[in-house]
Structures are given as C-alpha cells and as structure tokens.
Amino acid sequence: MSGTGRWEKAAEAYATGEHKAGRELELVIEYAAPTGKERVLDIGTGAGHTALALAPRVSEVVLTDPVDAMLATARRLFQTAGLWNAQFVRAGAEQLPFPKASFDIVTTRLAAHHFDDVALAMGQVARVLRPGGVFIFVDTTAPEDLESAAYQDEVELLRDPTHKRIHTERNWAAFIEQAEFRVEKSEVVLKAHDFEPWLERGGEDETTQQRVRTRFLEAPASAVRDLEIVVAEGKVKSFTDRKLVLAARR
Numbered sequence: 001m002s003g004t005g006r007w008e009k010a011a012e013a014y015a016t017g018e019h020k021a022g023r024e025l026e027l028v029i030e031y032a033a034p035t036g037k038e039r040v041l042d043i044g045t046g047a048g049h050t051a052l053a054l055a056p057r058v059s060e061v062v063l064t065d066p067v068d069a070m071l072a073t074a075r076r077l078f079q080t081a082g083l084w085n086a087q088f089v090r091a092g093a094e095q096l097p098f099p100k101a102s103f104d105i106v107t108t109r110l111a112a113h114h115f116d117d118v119a120l121a122m123g124q125v126a127r128v129l130r131p132g133g134v135f136i137f138v139d140t141t142a143p144e145d146l147e148s149a150a151y152q153d154e155v156e157l158l159r160d161p162t163h164k165r166i167h168t169e170r171n172w173a174a175f176i177e178q179a180e181f182r183v184e185k186s187e188v189v190l191k192a193h194d195f196e197p198w199l200e201r202g203g204e205d206e207t208t209q210q211r212v213r214t215r216f217l218e219a220p221a222s223a224v225r226d227l228e229i230v231v232a233e234g235k236v237k238s239f240t241d242r243k244l245v246l247a248a249r250r
C-alpha cells in the first residue's frame, strides 16, 4: 500500500483497536501520579490514547508523532472527547523541537520499537524533561531466548515494515540508564493479541498478511512457548507478549 493511504488506515486502526486500553495504560497514569498542574509530552502518540488518558488530569499535553495522519486522528479524538488542553506537533523522538527542561512528565507508549535511534531518543527525553520530572516508558519486551526474539522481530517487521527492533527488558532499561535516568519502578504485564485484528493493524496487503499467517503456523517451539501462540483448527487465534512499564527520573 502506498505511503499516505497506509498511514491513514493504520491511524484509524490505532484509534479503535486494542491501544485504547490495557493494564499498561493504567500503570502509566499510576506511575505519572499527576496533580493537575503538569505539562506533559507524549512521544510517538499514534492516535493519542496515552495523552487522552492523561489530559483530564494535567494542565497541558503536547502530542508528538512523525506521521501527520496519526496527529490528525489524535486531534479528532481530543475534539470528540471535548479536551482542549492539547498541542499537536509533528516530530520524531530523535529530534524533539522543545527547549531544555520544558516538561514535567514525558511518556512514550508502544512507540520505541519504531525509533531509528533509541539512544538518541532517550538523550532527547533527558534534555526536555525538567530535573526531578518523571519519564514513563512502555514497550514490548523481547524474550531472552535468541531464537524466539529473532522470530518476534521477523514477524513484527513483516506485518509492519516501520517496525525496527524489540529489546529485552534489560536492554530497554540500559538505554534509559545510559541517558542518566534512575529507574524508580517497573513492572512487566502480559498483553494478549487477537491475531487477525493485530495483523490488520499492520496495514499490509493480503499477500504479506498471508506470509505472516504462514510464519505463525510454522513458528519454532521456542516462540510458541514465549509468545504463547494459540492455533485452533489450523488458524492462528492469538498470541501474548510482555509490556514493560517503567518510571524513571534524573
């Protein structure tokens, strides 16, 4: 599918799909512990679900994403919700167009596996967050087993060519600590995915989707175990991955 159409379809799928909710989103609010006065930056906002959850609890949210179709969808969801304390800024995580120490809370949920340069992005978060502010990071973790980790990246990339890399819990934390953050707390939660809607959200054509289905049906035993792949009557039904939710300060 061509560039813009692909993103518009993906933006719509993000608006209504499983990103709307989840234990990991509840933990973002819990870890951020907003008092109502904060200025928040959400990086890789997609359809804006993390920012939407925070907006009624803070002073202002700034939503960033490099894809215009995502920002347009997020803007629509904010309007529908009657929330007006938001700004929408096109930007990648690696180059945030904001002054030093301009936010009290920075969040990024399920976006870092798309980043071109995670270390650079974490350095940018450290720059724009005020001293003492909190950074909430959420993303999928890779299994420690090398075979199933490689398989997970392979099928994620096939299903969505904008996928870059899923890191282990330890490696995500290392990127954050290298940006001189101190990890305060973290939790790993399970997230089950209905297979077909997950595949559809990737936005690829039917031929590619069929290749992903086939790769799931022939998954190595390590991946069937680590990703809890469920097959019934010759069809992939679901799989389950793990989301790291982490709060850090500088």
Ligand SMILES: C[S@@+](CC[C@H](N)C(=O)[O-])C[C@H]1O[C@@H](n2cnc3c(N)ncnc32)[C@H](O)[C@@H]1O
Pocket: 014, 019, 020, 043, 044, 045, 046, 047, 048, 049, 050, 051, 064, 065, 066, 067, 070, 091, 092, 093, 094, 108, 109, 110, 111, 114, 115, 116, 162
């Ligand atoms: C799964 S969506 C994010 C979901 C969203 N954070 C939420 O909580 O609902 C991933 C987003 O990462 C964005 N993205 C891709 N590359 C990026 C980059 N280099 N920097 C920031 N965001 C990026 C994509 O455009 C997409 O909107």
